[in-house]
Amino acid sequence: MKIALVGYGKMGKAIEEIALNQNHEIVARLEKKPTQENLNGAEVAIEFSTPSTAYENVTACLEIGIPVVCGTTAWLDKLPQVKDICIKYNGGFIYSSNYSLGVNLFFEINKRAAEIMHKYQEYTVHIEEIHHTEKKDAPSGTAITLAEEIIPIYGFDGWKLSYKTNNNLLGIEAKRVHDVPGTHTVIYNSPIDDIEFKHVAHSRKGFAIGALIAAEWLIGKKGIFTMKDVLGF
Incomplete structure (x- = not known):
């Protein structure tokens, strides 16, 4: 799986460590708005950035055609717009407040x-x-x-x-x-x-593992999902 990490703070680094141990490839580590060029052929984006940048990051990926797993919180006033954009571009999107x-x-x-x-x-x-x-x-x-x-x-x-x-x-x-x-x-x-x-x-590892499971599940799917869908609840 070719992964773009959108937001490269503590969570991004935790996801990277586990992803590399599972033989996934990190093709981008971004702390700015995603573009067709800097996503470097990613199959999926995992977004853990900041409340002020999450909306722009997610919508940019969806408009490019990259499915997004988003774990950033405190921006959900704009979630309805993201859902509209996901539908418009026939994209794949998962949001969860916690991926553990x-x-x-x-x-x-x-x-x-x-x-x-x-x-x-x-x-x-x-x-x-x-x-x-x-x-x-x-x-x-x-x-x-x-x-x-x-x-x-x-x-x-x-x-x-x-x-x-x-x-x-x-x-x-x-x-x-x-x-x-x-x-x-x-x-x-x-x-x-x-x-x-x-x-x-006990650590961020549980969040990182769950985000990777969600990313693997999302590839090839179209629609708006939650961890309930990923886990089959």
């Missing part, structure tokens, strides 16, 4: 837990996420995905950046601690006990 296989299993567990727990009003629910101090967005895209699974089940109006849930808004607490790859906890509190569902990432 374990996190995507956690998403499924989170949804099922919310379906059970919302029937018991003595429990309140909120989310806590912890990441490294270099993370640019808060809350994390993964925390927002967890929230978006809970909100319709509970009938919340939305979420807010807060350590508690009130005013019909689901609370998401975001903490920044040096060198933490990512910890997400969904917490149900009652006066007599607490129930917690937690995912702890």
Whole structure:
């Protein structure tokens, strides 16, 4: 598989290491807008850049005809436009807030837990996420995905950046601690006990492996997909 890494920060380098060990070829390492020339014949682009550049990067690849696996978060106000462009150019596109296989299993567990727990009003629910101090967005895209699974089940109006849930808004607490790859906890509190569902990432390796699995799956496909499609959920 010939891969273009669009965004060559910590995630890009983690993906590169695993890809080379799996005998894939990195044909481009970009920190600027992709073009026909600098993509160097890539079969797929894996995009982990910044919230301010993700939209331009993804749309450029789709217009050129390169399928895109995107993991950048905090730009999703423009996701509808990306979907329109993907359809217009008959492209292939996957977005996920987190490509870790374990996190995507956690998403499924989170949804099922919310379906059970919302029937018991003595429990309140909120989310806590912890990441490294270099993370640019808060809350994390993964925390927002967890929230978006809970909100319709509970009938919340939305979420807010807060350590508690009130005013019909689901609370998401975001903490920044040096060198933490990512910890997400969904917490149900009652006066007599607490129930917690937690995912702890030990390194970026899980995210990188999942992104590569998604890229392999996407080649040759047309449409807009998520990790649910990749994993067959």
